[in-house]
Amino acid sequence: MLKPLTTDIDALKTLDERLRWLSAWTIHHANHIRENSDGLKVGGHQASCASMTAIMAALYFHALGANDRVAVKPHAGPVLHAIHYLLGSQSREALENFRGFGGAQSYPSRTKDRIPVDFSTGSVGLGVAITLFASLIQDYLTAHGWLEEADRGRFIALIGDAELDEGNIYEAIIEGAKHDVRNLWWIVDYNRQSLDATSADRMFERFDEIFRSCGWRVVELRYGKRLQRALDGNKALKNWFETLSNAELSALHYQGGAAWRARIETDVGKQATAFLKEQDDAALASLFTDLGGHCMETLVEALDAAQDDVPTLFIAWTIKGFGLPFAGHKDNHAGLMNPTQMAALRESMGVRQGQEWDPLEAIGDNARPGVEALLERSRIAREKRSRAFGKVGVPAIPAPAGEEQSTQAAFGRILLDLSKAGGDLADRIVTTSPDVTVSTNLGAWVNQRGLFRRSAVPDVFAQAKIASAQKWGANNNGQHIELGIAESNLFLMLAAAGLSGDLFGERLFPIGTLYDPFIARGLDALNYACYQDARFLLVATPSGITLGPEGGAHQSINPPLIALGQPGLRHYEPAFADELAAMMEHAFRLIDDPAGESTYLRLSTRSIRQVERSDDSWREGALNGGYWLREPGPNAEAAIVAMGAVMPEALAAWEELREDVPGLGLLAITSPDLLHRGWTAAQAGRWGGERKPSHVEQLLSRLSPRAGLVTIADSAPAALSWLGGVLGQRVAPLGVEKFGQTGNLADLYAAYRIDGDAITEAAAEILLPFNA
Numbered sequence: 226m227l228k229p230l231t232t233d234i235d236a237l238k239t240l241d242e243r244l245r246w247l248s249a250w251t252i253h254h255a256n257h258i259r260e261n262s263d264g265l266k267v268g269g270h271q272a273s274c275a276s277m278t279a280i281m282a283a284l285y286f287h288a289l290g291a292n293d294r295v296a297v298k299p300h301a302g303p304v305l306h307a308i309h310y311l312l313g314s315q316s317r318e319a320l321e322n323f324r325g326f327g328g329a330q331s332y333p334s335r336t337k338d339r340i341p342v343d344f345s346t347g348s349v350g351l352g353v354a355i356t357l358f359a360s361l362i363q364d365y366l367t368a369h370g371w372l373e374e375a376d377r378g379r380f381i382a383l384i385g386d387a388e389l390d391e392g393n394i395y396e397a398i399i400e401g402a403k404h405d406v407r408n409l410w411w412i413v414d415y416n417r418q419s420l421d422a423t424s425a426d427r428m429f430e431r432f433d434e435i436f437r438s439c440g441w442r443v444v445e446l447r448y449g450k451r452l453q454r455a456l457d458g459n460k461a462l463k464n465w466f467e468t469l470s471n472a473e474l475s476a477l478h479y480q481g482g483a484a485w486r487a488r489i490e491t492d493v494g495k496q497a498t499a500f501l502k503e504q505d506d507a508a509l510a511s512l513f514t515d516l517g518g519h520c521m522e523t524l525v526e527a528l529d530a531a532q533d534d535v536p537t538l539f540i541a542w543t544i545k546g547f548g549l550p551f552a553g554h555k556d557n558h559a560g561l562m563n564p565t566q567m568a569a570l571r572e573s574m575g576v577r578q579g580q581e582w583d584p585l586e587a588i589g590d591n592a593r594p595g596v597e598a599l600l601e602r603s604r605i606a607r608e609k610r611s612r613a614f615g616k617v618g619v620p621a622i623p624a625p626a627g628e629e630q631s632t633q634a635a636f637g638r639i640l641l642d643l644s645k646a647g648g649d650l651a652d653r654i655v656t657t658s659p660d661v662t663v664s665t666n667l668g669a670w671v672n673q674r675g676l677f678r679r680s681a682v683p684d685v686f687a688q689a690k691i692a693s694a695q696k697w698g699a700n701n702n703g704q705h706i707e708l709g710i711a712e713s714n715l716f717l718m719l720a721a722a723g724l725s726g727d728l729f730g731e732r733l734f735p736i737g738t739l740y741d742p743f744i745a746r747g748l749d750a751l752n753y754a755c756y757q758d759a760r761f762l763l764v765a766t767p768s769g770i771t772l773g774p775e776g777g778a779h780q781s782i783n784p785p786l787i788a789l790g791q792p793g794l795r796h797y798e799p800a801f802a803d804e805l806a807a808m809m810e811h812a813f814r815l816i817d818d819p820a821g822e823s824t825y826l827r828l829s830t831r832s833i834r835q836v837e838r839s840d841d842s843w844r845e846g847a848l849n850g851g852y853w854l855r856e857p858g859p860n861a862e863a864a865i866v867a868m869g870a871v872m873p874e875a876l877a878a879w880e881e882l883r884e885d886v887p888g889l890g891l892l893a894i895t896s897p898d899l900l901h902r903g904w905t906a907a908q909a910g911r912w913g914g915e916r917k918p919s920h921v922e923q924l925l926s927r928l929s930p931r932a933g934l935v936t937i938a939d940s941a942p943a944a945l946s947w948l949g950g951v952l953g954q955r956v957a958p959l960g961v962e963k964f965g966q967t968g969n970l971a972d973l974y975a976a977y978r979i980d981g982d983a984i985t986e987a988a989a990e991i992l993l994p995f996n997a
């Protein structure tokens with residue numbers, strides 16, 4: 226760990242004030258000065274920024290080491306931009322264009338902001354928890370020899386107090402406790418206000434207990450030095466102060482000195498007379514705002530004292546809107562100062578009109594050298610880091626042998642073969658699963674590569690020579706990170722591991738497995754991972770009503786639709802093992818490609834007869850979203866269009882119908898997601914003058930323009946029914962629209978109409994207009 230710097234507290238205080246000004250001004254400029262062409266409110270959160278400028282000044286200009294990484298409270302985004310502006314790594318132009326197209330983003334964004342943003346934030350709670358998983362990944366990389374001790378850092382989350390209501394935070398700290406997580410600072414901006422109002426008092430002191438029981442050190446910074454001294458000198462006053470509710474305290478902060486005086490006279494009475502005499506109203510108001518999170522000495526002392534690696538929660542008391550006219554007002558969350566208030570603030574801060582953007586405005590000649598020196602030696606990264614793409618060779622991945630196999634079994638086999646063959650890719654794969662490692666077929670891989678734990682955990686069953694197919698010992702060479710059942714944690718882990726190239730300069734190939742229906746459990750975290758362009762392979766298995774006896778609670782219906790609408794994630798749904806092998810190879814390449822993305826594989830436990838291939842011509846189509854498994858005749862009037870586990874039904878129906886329906890084709894869909902994207906991209910390309918038809922247009926144009934398509938998948942039928950819109954062909958969509966239940970495949974496929982009979986009937990119907 227880097228040694229703390231000795232710092233000039235006055236310079237830090239000056240920078241705190243500069244950040245408060247610049248963040249407020251940036252938001253004001255966007256709302257009141259920049260031209261507004263559409264009449265939409267631009268917005269921004271001046272109160273949320275003012276609440277934590279001191280905390281951020283202490284952190285960024287004092288405590289932060291070169292390798293430390295920070296997730297910034299979303300609504301304090303403008304403060305982060307102001308910090309980089311002071312450091313010279315953010316432009317005035319970007320600030321002037323705050324919340325505008327191409328300007329500084331409203332909430333820190335890894336991908337859209339030009340300053341280095343370690344973690345995107347916005348969906349509260351997730352930015353907090355990802356730092357924990359990033360710290361675990363740092364430990365993983367160190368243990369595997371990818372990361373030098375000297376290049377390690379601390380992971381810091383700046384948290385709004387209302388974020389502490391998000392359950393994903395507690396799921397994360399429970400997982401962190403199991404893994405002995407370290408090097409974390411979570412700093413709560415404890416302004417006791419959320420969006421709607423002041424926050425409930427009943428959780429006060431409960432949060433600490435939860436963290437402590439998970440092994441965290443909790444440091445409460447309630448008072449600044451001045452207020453501490455005053456209250457220490459007057460017990461009655463202190464007792465009174467500490468019984469004020471969140472709402473009362475906020476209201477008093479808003480009302481100011483006279484209100485404090487009146488309340489103290491009433492509530493404390495004689496014991497406070499001398500105290501009240503000593504100060505006028507302004508001094509009184511100022512004294513009571515001296516909470517820990519606004520007192521630079523207190524902050525610096527606390528951060529300096531936490532230099533070991535114990536995960537630490539700092540609860541820094543603050544006032545929302547500190548120093549602004551609506552400080553403490555319960556409605557101030559989205560409050561914006563009006564031009565008059567802004568002018569008054571400007572004057573009170575000594576900022577000259579016309580010099581609002583001058584970074585070091587209002588800093589006297591005496592103070593300037595100290596501030597400049599401090600800025601100079603601040604150790605934070607000022608430029609975006611390289612993302613470490615393209616360093617890892619991905620070998621060809623052959624299909625596992627076997628006349629009959631399921632895609633889930635093939636997945637396990639492919640990983641096992643990769644592990645046995647060894648090499649850079651295999652060594653950089655890290656698998657993770659929320660307690661479904663064995664049932665998603667990662668077992669063989671884990672037997673080979675072991676579980677990861679920083680300190681070894683013996684396999685007690687193996688030591689006792691109790692027969693088991695699964696080895697379960699952990700050490701720091703292991704390549705599987707076992708998680709508890711919390712799918713949100715799975716996606717945060719994939720997000721953190723999927724950013725390893727960005728955060729640590731070393732690419733990992735994270736593979737997460739879970740049951741397909743439980744993607745929904747962690748959906749926001751999945752979206753969050755994709756939003757910041759983390760790269761991983763998500764293997765969801767088993768899926769659909771093809772689960773049979775497992776029943777409706779486990780039978781997924783809509784994940785292909787989720788994938789269809791999820792940027793940054795490519796859905797593949799293979800029917801055969803050779804398709805799966807091609808997709809996995811491709812997914813690994815996409816992980817390590819700057820223009821790539823993450824991949825979601827939807828797999829099945831249904832063992833099906835593999836098709837015979839005469840050549841490799843299917844492969845390119847399969848990777849692009851679909852290929853003709855049975856070629857259509859020229860200008861054919863119909864095709865069966867099938868995806869995934871129901872391919873045997875589609876093949877059987879094709880055999881049965883081919884006599885009656887001349888030229889009938891069978892189109893194997895491997896990714897509705899890619900076909901749809903290609904379709905819209907080709908359309909957009911045509912507006913730009915490019916004429917190339919998309920893959921789906923090429924596939925479907927093999928049929929007559931009047932052809933009928935019978936689409937079928939073990940999922941919501943809308944995943945494929947849109948195909949009729951591509952060339953205007955008619956569609957009879959088959960798929961699952963109601964919750965599933967237990968049963969064998971024949972019964973379930975018949976009941977939900979995804980069997981051969983359903984295909985035949987649908988084909989008859991769609992061909993009727995021509996036959997009639």
Ligand SMILES: Cc1ncc(C[n+]2csc(CCOP(=O)(O)OP(=O)(O)O)c2C)c(N)n1
Binds near residue numbers: 298385387420545
């Ligand atoms: C998951 C999620 N739900 C809701 C919101 C909308 N929202 C933004 S800020 C906020 C309140 C934040 O309060 P707090 O965390 O205490 O921040 P501060 O008081 O510092 O502004 C809410 C509800 C969000 N951004 N993310």
Ligand SMILES: [Mg+2]
Binds near residue numbers: 386414419
């Ligand atoms: Mg708050």
